[in-house]
Amino acid sequence: MNSRYLFGEAWAIARSAPRHTAMAVLLIALAFYVPGLFALVSRNLARLASAAADPTAAILTLDPAADARAIAARVAGDARVARVTIVGSAAAFERFRKAYPDLGAALEDLEEAPFPPTIEVALKRSAPPSAARELARAARSWPGVDSAESEEEFARKFRDGVRILRGAGLFLGSLLAIAAILSVASAVRLALDLHRDEIDIMRRMGATEAAIRAPFWLHAFFEGLAGGALSVALLYATYRGAVSLLAREPHPVLSIFWVGFLDLPTALALPAVGAAAGLVGSLLSLSKRPKA
Amino acid sequence: MPSNAPSTDRAPSGHDAGGAMIQVFRLCKDYGAFRHALSEVSFRVEPGEFVFLTGPSGAGKSTLLKLLFREELPTSGQILVNGRNIAVLPESQVPYFRRTLGVVFQDFKLIARKTIFENLSFVQSVLGLSRAEQKRRAYQALKRVGLHHRMNSHPGELSGGEQQRAAIALAIVNEPVLLLADEPTGNLDPVLSEEIMKLFLEINIRGTTVFVATHDVELIRRMGKRVVTIEKGKLRDRDLAREASLAREAPFLPG
Numbered sequence: 001m002n003s004r005y006l007f008g009e010a011w012a013i014a015r016s017a018p019r020h021t022a023m024a025v026l027l028i029a030l031a032f033y034v035p036g037l038f039a040l041v042s043r044n045l046a047r048l049a050s051a052a053a054d055p056t057a058a059i060l061t062l063d064p065a066a067d068a069r070a071i072a073a074r075v076a077g078d079a080r081v082a083r084v085t086i087v088g089s090a091a092a093f094e095r096f097r098k099a100y101p102d103l104g105a106a107l108e109d110l111e112e113a114p115f116p117p118t119i120e121v122a123l124k125r126s127a128p129p130s131a132a133r134e135l136a137r138a139a140r141s142w143p144g145v146d147s148a149e150s151e152e153e154f155a156r157k158f159r160d161g162v163r164i165l166r167g168a169g170l171f172l173g174s175l176l177a178i179a180a181i182l183s184v185a186s187a188v189r190l191a192l193d194l195h196r197d198e199i200d201i202m203r204r205m206g207a208t209e210a211a212i213r214a215p216f217w218l219h220a221f222f223e224g225l226a227g228g229a230l231s232v233a234l235l236y237a238t239y240r241g242a243v244s245l246l247a248r249e250p251h252p253v254l255s256i257f258w259v260g261f262l263d264l265p266t267a268l269a270l271p272a273v274g275a276a277a278g279l280v281g282s283l284l285s286l287s288k289r290p291k292a
Numbered sequence: 293m294p295s296n297a298p299s300t301d302r303a304p305s306g307h308d309a310g311g312a313m314i315q316v317f318r319l320c321k322d323y324g325a326f327r328h329a330l331s332e333v334s335f336r337v338e339p340g341e342f343v344f345l346t347g348p349s350g351a352g353k354s355t356l357l358k359l360l361f362r363e364e365l366p367t368s369g370q371i372l373v374n375g376r377n378i379a380v381l382p383e384s385q386v387p388y389f390r391r392t393l394g395v396v397f398q399d400f401k402l403i404a405r406k407t408i409f410e411n412l413s414f415v416q417s418v419l420g421l422s423r424a425e426q427k428r429r430a431y432q433a434l435k436r437v438g439l440h441h442r443m444n445s446h447p448g449e450l451s452g453g454e455q456q457r458a459a460i461a462l463a464i465v466n467e468p469v470l471l472l473a474d475e476p477t478g479n480l481d482p483v484l485s486e487e488i489m490k491l492f493l494e495i496n497i498r499g500t501t502v503f504v505a506t507h508d509v510e511l512i513r514r515m516g517k518r519v520v521t522i523e524k525g526k527l528r529d530r531d532l533a534r535e536a537s538l539a540r541e542a543p544f545l546p547g
Contacts, residue, residue, distance in 0.1 A: 207415070212418075
């Protein structure tokens, strides 16, 4: 068995039922696009979540004219407080720009800093769980404080949300991967049916089962690889489309976190898993001796 | 597979079927409890012989060929082909055994999407031969059947006789020691049938044992070759005595 035969026959199999080949590739692409989209969203959300994982327990948003130092000193007077940080408008803007460099071009157009000054409060480890909430409630009544929020609840919910999103992506991905495997299996079965005569002839001429099956394995492998690669291309198109849409029409929440495409290992994993799914599908349909 | 079959497919020393190309001994093939396709069939074919297998439709000719080709396994009895007990041949060895045979069928069995030349070189590539060797063998086989001038035609562009010649070229491209043919002239008129038989004769003259199943009695009569007749799954009485004595001449593996 030589590579010319192997690749030539795999290509011939693909060409013998082009619609089914295309359909199988599309199904695999869809099967990996959906979990890929979840991965894309959760990856971007996770950046926000990791920021929220900062030990900051409460944030006090100040009036622009408020005396930040005086308020900070008042907060620091609380025995439960470990650290108080004043974040001015310019500093907040700079921090945002560093965290989300992909949105830099859109932010350049802003005439003034969009963020009010804030005070970030970190509590001592010994502080009770309710401390952040109590501190925020007390600070709301202080002059110069526009609003005060306990961050712990939000951060927890946020992390939970990202976890659920990832779980849902994995679950849907698993279901769709099974669908992709079955679709490859049925495409291979159809190809086998279309090549019955050839299989019969090959067998009679003394071809081994491996030589008969190998082109089908290769065909399914490339079908899966193409489907996985197509899903990455579709995801990138979705990402670019969303970036360009958000640049044109900024969204108060989406614009903040929608800043990065899949990391390279994840992007490469999709075609690799697609190829593996193709192989599994072909192994499923070729588990029994192909009929001649 | 016969329950009392020996563990090796090679006839042991001194039991090499007496050098026969085919030796069949008390061969039985049943399909279910009530359909006995072959019963107690014994005969032998010497290397270089040209033998016709005949009998009415449903007599068991195709079943016997399938058994000789190891497409099916006997219910009991033994089959030695070229010194190998194919009833006990491991599944993994079957492809390598088949490479020593050529098979021709009534319905040609050519790949429609490939040219005749590609049909021949394709099977060579499956077997892993080099491109140059594929071309050489394919061209030689087509030349032997007088079809080298049509090598770039697709099977659909050829006449029935040409297709059968292409099928014969496909069967001999591996340079087999034994050529099996199942009703090779079944789809052809008498003139073309004669032409195909001449081809078989030429192949036989070059040393290949030829075993042809056909129910064309007239063709068999004109060829004047040895005939084995099967009726209702059994060897015909007048062949029986001769084949039984031939079978006795060579020691055989126990059944």
